[in-house]
């Protein structure tokens with residue numbers, strides 16, 4: 535199993551203003567590297583949409599804005615996945631939010647519904663504000679679901 539993993543290219547693309555989602559991206563990067571995946575991490579503003587077809591898996595990280603809305607900077611990535619329509623691309627979406635709001639992690643829900651239609655969605659993960667120690671195991675399970683899909 536390890537040998538098949540080592541050539542898999544994974545991108546983690548995220549949006550973060552106050553650092554919570556960025557912190558989760560960092561945890562996921564460390565876990566994915568332990569599992570011998572080739573991982574690159576990108577702020578969404580720095581990610582080239584033209585590169586999307588060159589990855590075996592893309593992990594998307596987003597905070598939620600407004601009333602359960604996508605952050606503005608995530609919109610072009612969202613639309614790029616809609617256009618790409620590559621059912622074999624493994625994806626997963628994670629995010630941080632605040633359960634004080636009516637729709638907790640609404641942006642994760644928006645991505646989940648779209649990625650389920652257009653890609654091979656492996657997992658979703660919602661974290662309350664900054665990741666805590668108990669979230670590490672959830673991040674591991676999230677990454678394992680991606681690996682499982684890649685090895686199918």
Ligand SMILES: Cc1cc2nc3c(=O)[nH]c(=O)nc-3n(C[C@H](O)[C@H](O)[C@H](O)COP(=O)(O)O)c2cc1C
Pocket residue numbers: 549550551552553554555556597598599600601602603630631632633635636637638639640662663664
């Ligand atoms: C104006 C505003 C609106 C927000 N709306 C929501 C929301 O609808 N649902 C939610 O779960 N969190 C909402 N949040 C909370 C953020 O998504 C949360 O703080 C998140 O962890 C920020 O991520 P970041 O630190 O990566 O920027 C909102 C925050 C602000 C400031």
